[in-house]
Amino acid sequence: MAIILDMLAAPFALKKLRQAREMLKDVTPLRSDCGRVCGGACCKPDETGENGMLLFPFEDRFYRKPIEGFSFHLVPDDTLFKGGTRLVCTGECPREQRPLACRIFPLRIRLISDELGVNTHAEAEVDPRAWAVCPLPEQGGLRAISADFTTAVQNAGDLLCRNVYMLEALLNEQRMLDETRRL
Ligand code: SF4
Numbered sequence: 001m002a003i004i005l006d007m008l009a010a011p012f013a014l015k016k017l018r019q020a021r022e023m024l025k026d027v028t029p030l031r032s033d034c035g036r037v038c039g040g041a042c043c044k045p046d047e048t049g050e051n052g053m054l055l056f057p058f059e060d061r062f063y064r065k066p067i068e069g070f071s072f073h074l075v076p077d078d079t080l081f082k083g084g085t086r087l088v089c090t091g092e093c094p095r096e097q098r099p100l101a102c103r104i105f106p107l108r109i110r111l112i113s114d115e116l117g118v119n120t121h122a123e124a125e126v127d128p129r130a131w132a133v134c135p136l137p138e139q140g141g142l143r144a145i146s147a148d149f150t151t152a153v154q155n156a157g158d159l160l161c162r163n164v165y166m167l168e169a170l171l172n173e174q175r176m177l178d179e180t181r182r183l
Pocket residue numbers: 029034035036037038039040041042043105106133134135136
């Protein structure tokens with residue numbers, strides 16, 4: 001049954017995903033190449049070589065075949081949702097092939113709902129995980145980041161939260177990070 005539901009849901013989810021990836025295709029955290037500030041710190045593999053970016057629901061479909069100039073492998077990872085996937089790269093990729101999580105970093109999408117838990121909308125915030133690798137949060141947080149980039153992340157979030165699969169992944173991430181903040 002789950003397989004049939006996924007087959008039915010995939011086209012709509014993939015459409016939202018494509019649109020969100022497209023919205024974040026060209027915008028960057030700074031107007032100039034922010035990788036020059038830090039030597040591309042967020043793309044560097046960690047000491048295990050298995051750190052990677054969590055893919056959004058159905059995003060693994062973009063990475064089922066080899067991509068020229070992009071050395072990566074996929075690892076099962078249920079952190080955001082059951083049956084999820086992590087993409088592990090070697091630190092270089094064609095820009096147009098970056099996963100959505102890489103396009104959003106060092107921000108993340110926070111979902112805000114009204115008191116009845118409806119009318120959800122997205123806001124962009126600094127990803128708490130960015131503090132460990134990215135110099136931009138220390139340079140003024142959101143104020144250090146291009147307004148075009150922040151708006152694009154927010155617009156992508158508004159689009160994604162209209163899809164139940166993306167909504168689940170975003171809310172699970174939010175819960176996980178909020179719990180970590182409380183520790
Ligand atoms: S670590 Fe931050 S400043 Fe460096 S490339 Fe990544 S997003 Fe840009």
